[in-house]
Amino acid sequence: MAMEGFRGFLGLLVSALLVGFLSVIFTLIWILHYREGLGWDGGALEFNWHPVLVVTGFIFIQGIAIIVYRLPWTWKCSKLLMKSIHAGLNTVAAILVIISLVAVFDYHNARNIPNMYSLHSWVGLIAVILYFLQLVLGFFIFLLPWAPPSLRAVLMPIHVYSGLLIFGTAIVAALMGITEKLFFALTNPAYSSFPPEGVFTNTLGLLILLFGALIFWIVTRPQWKRPKETNSTLLRPNGGTTEGVESPMADNPDNNMDKSDSELNSEGAARKRNLALDEAGQRSTM
Amino acid sequence: MAMEGFRGFLGLLVSALLVGFLSVIFTLIWILHYREGLGWDGGALEFNWHPVLVVTGFIFIQGIAIIVYRLPWTWKCSKLLMKSIHAGLNTVAAILVIISLVAVFDYHNARNIPNMYSLHSWVGLIAVILYFLQLVLGFFIFLLPWAPPSLRAVLMPIHVYSGLLIFGTAIVAALMGITEKLFFALTNPAYSSFPPEGVFTNTLGLLILLFGALIFWIVTRPQWKRPKETNSTLLRPNGGTTEGVESPMADNPDNNMDKSDSELNSEGAARKRNLALDEAGQRSTM
Known part of the structure; x- marks a missing residue:
């Protein structure tokens, strides 16, 4: 980066x-x-x-x-x-x-x-x-x-x-x-x-x-x-370099997922909200 | 404020x-x-x-x-x-x-x-x-x-x-x-x-x-x-409380001004650019 x-x-x-x-x-x-x-x-x-x-x-x-x-x-x-x-x-x-x-x-x-x-x-x-x-x-x-x-x-x-x-x-x-x-x-x-x-x-x-x-x-x-963390690194359990293929669906994590993916995503989403607030907190300081 | x-x-x-x-x-x-x-x-x-x-x-x-x-x-x-x-x-x-x-x-x-x-x-x-x-x-x-x-x-x-x-x-x-x-x-x-x-x-x-x-x-x-300083405090030589009257023209300082106002304004504008950069510098620090 x-x-x-x-x-x-x-x-x-x-x-x-x-x-x-x-x-x-x-x-x-x-x-x-x-x-x-x-x-x-x-x-x-x-x-x-x-x-x-x-x-x-x-x-x-x-x-x-x-x-x-x-x-x-x-x-x-x-x-x-x-x-x-x-x-x-x-x-x-x-x-x-x-x-x-x-x-x-x-x-x-x-x-x-x-x-x-x-x-x-x-x-x-x-x-x-x-x-x-x-x-x-x-x-x-x-x-x-x-x-x-x-x-x-x-x-x-x-x-x-x-x-x-x-x-x-x-x-x-x-x-x-x-x-x-x-x-x-x-x-x-x-x-x-x-x-x-x-x-x-x-x-x-x-x-x-x-x-x-x-x-x-x-x-x-x-x-x-x-x-700040971006969607691309947090909300694409099936995307990224390990798959080697970027599908248009990868931008919407609510498509193509089973139960475990769903958990992963809601965890990921919570973590993302979390990090965003976290970062907001940090950014407001310095 | x-x-x-x-x-x-x-x-x-x-x-x-x-x-x-x-x-x-x-x-x-x-x-x-x-x-x-x-x-x-x-x-x-x-x-x-x-x-x-x-x-x-x-x-x-x-x-x-x-x-x-x-x-x-x-x-x-x-x-x-x-x-x-x-x-x-x-x-x-x-x-x-x-x-x-x-x-x-x-x-x-x-x-x-x-x-x-x-x-x-x-x-x-x-x-x-x-x-x-x-x-x-x-x-x-x-x-x-x-x-x-x-x-x-x-x-x-x-x-x-x-x-x-x-x-x-x-x-x-x-x-x-x-x-x-x-x-x-x-x-x-x-x-x-x-x-x-x-x-x-x-x-x-x-x-x-x-x-x-x-x-x-x-x-x-x-x-x-x-x-940051705003236009209203910097670019209104005829506006503000001393005049007691706010005209719609006051928002555009290029109206209603004579030679001395013009100088004041260009000074004001330079000072405003100045301050904006100044503030940008400060804001980028803390």
């Missing part, structure tokens, strides 16, 4: 993937080269999983999950498949985030450091709670087939808005986390004396911000939105 | 104003009650202008400037007037931001504290530079009448996107700034022992984030967008 401004999209997608990938690599270099590396010992090595998993899951994977509907190569795939990929990526990210929280709470408790006193921890925990709410609500309302189309239409703009808000809040929390960690860790030489680790990790912060900016641009261009 | 979902808009607008106002009040209480207050002495009192002016200008006023086109009471005002208010508010904010930067550089230099080493300072300075670029470009391209409509149409989606990106980046920088300051200032009792100042200023951080979330919701609802 043709996409308006495809070359621009491709350039931005490649940039986003590159910057997101670089953010993960920079986080790993920070932890493995400048910090003590990774481990699960109740000490600094365990804490270090926190930034690695947050940047990988809560930033990079969440960002990709947000733009997955916009990849034109997937427009021939069913909406259900794309929803499953969107939900699957967010589930993987959510699991990484939970492990990252276990790592930091475990580290604090082992060292008798208080939990949840900093603004970073408040904002980060709010983002994680909203992310799980979003995941569960999204699963029951948009992935499972039971929610009425009218409910989906009402909730889709909220789902899109809160998804972007959570992603933005995760970035805020990540940059506050980097700030905290650098002030804690860089004492000799001090952060204020421009040590290589400070400059390097500041650059990581800018990469995360740039990744967010690219994802926001890609996801708010109306011309790059997945097109 | 009627607005779809006006009561919802009103509720959100009042919430945004309240939360924005509370953010400024909380910043003042933080500085005047918990910190040393305000002054211009090269010391801590001078530094303290930094958070006060940033939250007032770069967060609160910038946020209001973003949603000013969406106030339905202003829809009867000319687009030029609204652009001037939008540009005026952003100019006020920019001046406050510059003073806030002078305060912090002055403080650092007086105390021989290095400038620009932290991620907060990097992100903050980038936001300020982009804000000034946005202001100057916006002034020359959208406020002054010389830019061709096609250029405006191409640049409007970028203007809208970068405006929201800069606002979001200002919030990121503000929350990192709070984080830095609390770790510096709260040593006895430590930030980690939940002193009142820590809890209070964390709450300020959440208020700033909530203000941003409300502004983003208000500005991305398509149904709350300022309607």
